[in-house]
Amino acid sequence: MAESGSRSQCCTDEILHGGMFVVAHFHFVLPGSMVLGFFAGLYYWFPKMLGRRLDSTLGQLHFWLFEIGFLGTFTALLYAGLQGEPRWSANIAPPFATANTIASLFAILIAASVFTFIYNVIYTLVRGERAVANEWGAKTLEWTVPTPVPLENFEELPVVTSLPYNYGSPLPELPVTPAADIAGAVIEAPIQPQGEV
Numbered sequence: 001m002a003e004s005g006s007r008s009q010c011c012t013d014e015i016l017h018g019g020m021f022v023v024a025h026f027h028f029v030l031p032g033s034m035v036l037g038f039f040a041g042l043y044y045w046f047p048k049m050l051g052r053r054l055d056s057t058l059g060q061l062h063f064w065l066f067e068i069g070f071l072g073t074f075t076a077l078l079y080a081g082l083q084g085e086p087r088w089s090a091n092i093a094p095p096f097a098t099a100n101t102i103a104s105l106f107a108i109l110i111a112a113s114v115f116t117f118i119y120n121v122i123y124t125l126v127r128g129e130r131a132v133a134n135e136w137g138a139k140t141l142e143w144t145v146p147t148p149v150p151l152e153n154f155e156e157l158p159v160v161t162s163l164p165y166n167y168g169s170p171l172p173e174l175p176v177t178p179a180a181d182i183a184g185a186v187i188e189a190p191i192q193p194q195g196e197v
Contacts, residue, residue, distance in 0.1 A: 021081025069109025
């Protein structure tokens with residue numbers, strides 16, 4: 001993020017340290033990326049884990065409520081920090097009240113997004129559409145087993161017959177074959193150009 005550079009310079013770090021700017025910056029960088037990654041992983045793996053597809057419309061509503069709420073909350077706190085609001089304070093001083101009120105209102109959107117996600121999960125478990133085995137058209141091994149995943153993934157050792165990221169080619173009908181003839185299954189992968197040295 002752009003404000004990361006401001007924390008690495010002694011002159012600005014001296015001014016911003018101990019202020020609300022640090023709190024907002026921390027939440028932008030660490031929890032923001034972790035929470036979005038967590039939700040992305042849940043949406044990606046939910047069909048494989050539970051055999052049902054989350055509602056797409058509710059998923060989009062969840063994303064936009066969270067994103068707008070997140071950006072509004074911590075942008076307002078960045079502004080309050082630049083105005084000099086201290087980070088440890090039991091009471092909010094009048095000059096910072098507007099920014100904190102705006103942050104609180106946007107935080108309500110974050111809470112609404114989480115409730116939307118919980119509703120989506122419950123709705124999907126009760127009435128959701130059944131997911132297909134390979135929900136996303138992926139070419140990796142975990143998506144070749146049935147959904148939901150059985151106790152033993154493969155009855156026979158699989159052999160990979162195509163590159164995992166070769167999405168430009170159509171999916172083969174059987175991307176995995178039994179390991180009967182493993183010597184004949186080795187593929188020469190093209191060498192990626194590394195540029196001039």
